[in-house]
Amino acid sequence: MPDLLVEHHGVQVLVCDADGAPIATEQDALDHLVGAAFQGAELVAVPAGRFEDSFYDLSSGVAGAILQKLANYRLRLAVVGDISHHLRASVALPDLVREANRGRDVWFVTDLDELTTRLAAHRP
Numbered sequence: 001m002p003d004l005l006v007e008h009h010g011v012q013v014l015v016c017d018a019d020g021a022p023i024a025t026e027q028d029a030l031d032h033l034v035g036a037a038f039q040g041a042e043l044v045a046v047p048a049g050r051f052e053d054s055f056y057d058l059s060s061g062v063a064g065a066i067l068q069k070l071a072n073y074r075l076r077l078a079v080v081g082d083i084s085h086h087l088r089a090s091v092a093l094p095d096l097v098r099e100a101n102r103g104r105d106v107w108f109v110t111d112l113d114e115l116t117t118r119l120a121a122h123r124p
Helices: 026-037 062-072 084-088 093-102 112-121
Strands: 004-008 011-015 043-047 076-080 106-109
Touching: 004 112, 011 026, 011 112, 026 043, 026 062, 043 112, 062 076, 076 112, 084 093, 093 106, 106 112
Parallel strands: 011 043, 043 076, 076 106
Antiparallel strands: 004 011
16 A cells, blocks of 8 residues: 555644555655655654664664654654554653653554544644
8 A cells, every 4th residue: 555645633644554665764764754745744654663673762863863854844753553562672662652642743653543533632
C-alpha cells in the first residue's frame, strides 16, 4: 500500500506505508517523511517498525534529531504500533512517550483508530 493522504477531524494526515524505506537517520526522515508530507500533510503517521532500533535508544540522539527536523518543517508525528519491547528495554523512552503523548506534536499510538480518537479530542 502506498502512502496515503487522508483527513481526520480537519487534520491532513500522511499515513505512511508499513513497507516503506526504513527511517534510521535525520536524512532518511527528510527524504521519506518530510518530502512525502509536501503533499499537504500536517501530521505524518509512521508505522513503528519503519524506525530503526536506534530511534528508540534515546542515547543515540537519532530520535532527537528526527523530531527536531520534523518540528523545523512544522510537521507533527504519530508513531503507530506496538513499541512495548523498546519501552521495556529503556529507562528514558517511557518518559519520552508519556511526555510526548501529553502534547500535540508527537504521539505514540497503538493504531490508527487511537490516532483518530486523539485528533478528535484535539480539534483546533
